Amino acid sequence: MKFLVCITQVPDTTTKINFTPDKKALNAAGVQFIINPYDEIALTRALEIKEAAGGTVTVINVGLPATEANIRKALAIGADDAIRINADPTDAYFVASQIAEVAKKNSYDVILTGKEAIDFNGGQVPTMLAEFLNISSVSVATKLDINGTVATLEREIDGGKEVVETSLPFVAGAQKGMAEPRIPNMRGIMTARTKPLTVLEPTTTETLSSSTTFELPAAKGECKMIDPNNVAELVNLLHTEAKVI
């Protein structure tokens, strides 16, 4: 079974976000970039299924050369080979269209992504990619099992969960629950250095949207402390001052 796992890099979850003085970009000074946590879940599940049923796992990233450290980390975790499309990932449409170009040439059985990247939180790469490839998709999947040519997934829906089936090939976005991320071991780190990493140039530069300016949310005012022996005061304030109950 041939897996393609799409990864992107994002600021570590503990990062205190700041923007550049001109407000046009993230201030990357001192920021440690990691593999998007949901992408790591996708990668781990692909590896688990490959180990049980055989096959290959390729990771793909749309990014500039600075992402290669994280691509090597994905190889250290266990991916067999990697592709980097040498471009700045401007919007989901562009990223999905570039990955689709590669996917069309390689007939993957399963394409996994994270359910969203924790930088722009759009969650649109899996569905857009499936649409470009004209195959089925499950955008937020908490479980994935494959039996022959049929995949069974559990997806989140509004107000619950749904178990769905689809034939291969398909695209799914990984949500927590699908797998527990792995930490690369020493052997993995050593072999990652020699695994193939192919760099491709993008086929177009077309984007339909772009983030032009950034700012931090407005700071909260002072916290009003309430005496623990006067909880009635809290209920009163929520009703009369905050007007939320």
Next chain:
Amino acid sequence: MSVLVFAENWDGKFKKSTYEALSYGAEIAKQTGGSVTAVVIGNVSDEGLTSLGKYGAQKVLSVKNDKLNTLKPSAYASAIAQVAQKENAKVVVISYTYSGKSVAGRVAVKLKAGLVAGATAIPSSTSPFTIRKKCFSGKGLTDVVVSSDIKIIGLTPNSYKIETKEESAAVENFTPTIADTDFSVTSKEVKKTSGKIPLTEAEIVVSAGRGLKGPENWGMIEELAELLGAATACSKPVADVGWRPHHEHVGQTGITIGPNLYFAIGISGAIQHLAGVSSSKVIVVINNDKEAPFFKAATYGICADAFEVVPKLIEEVKKFKSAH
């Protein structure tokens, strides 16, 4: 600009997020001098369809097909894209619920339209077409410029106020062309979280963390939530050790929410957790550690043991409810 709104329904009923999307679409149409069409897919009563006029739809296109009574993302996207073309819509509004998320990207590719995934406000400008959304899981805000001819807006639930007027909409039937391949994902089982309010739609959320010491102590959290008509949530460590299900985990790697009122009980307020709840309008923090970072993000705080405060709070809410 002519606006199309995907008016989502669940088992024939509309929800708050549907009305928010319609009100939002109506405001864009008003500002730009256009009309609002709603597309409804599934089995909604005639009365339900005309009632969308109240929320701003002038026309409703109803797609009735027994195969489309439950969410089929691919088929829904085909239908929405065809309606958008038929109506020559320049803006398509889709509420960014789980269903909306699974549909929006496909519509965007079909129409070759730029998508704002998770808009939180009305466009600040229509030329260039600019909309604000959250980024870095709520740690930042960004203005997204959409350059394509057609624009798709995925509207974050609970971020736009519902507006009503005394009007009814004209209803027409519409039959889209849907390919068999649009049905390649089949439903086997639906597990509804019965009787509970979905976290992403809740106006009030009662959330608790490690300070509760064990899953057996969640009874008071659920009781408080039920009294307030609230959803329950939890912090990451609690979901990681299995005290609560993962779908309740709010934070940077969980669900990002923006309710009107958020109770954080026994949660210290790590930066990753704050990111997921920072757009809550009012935050109440109950924690016995006065140094807990969450107090800095709170509107109201009580520094005391949750096991003492929450039962008192339950009693006070009961009193309040019987008086109002």
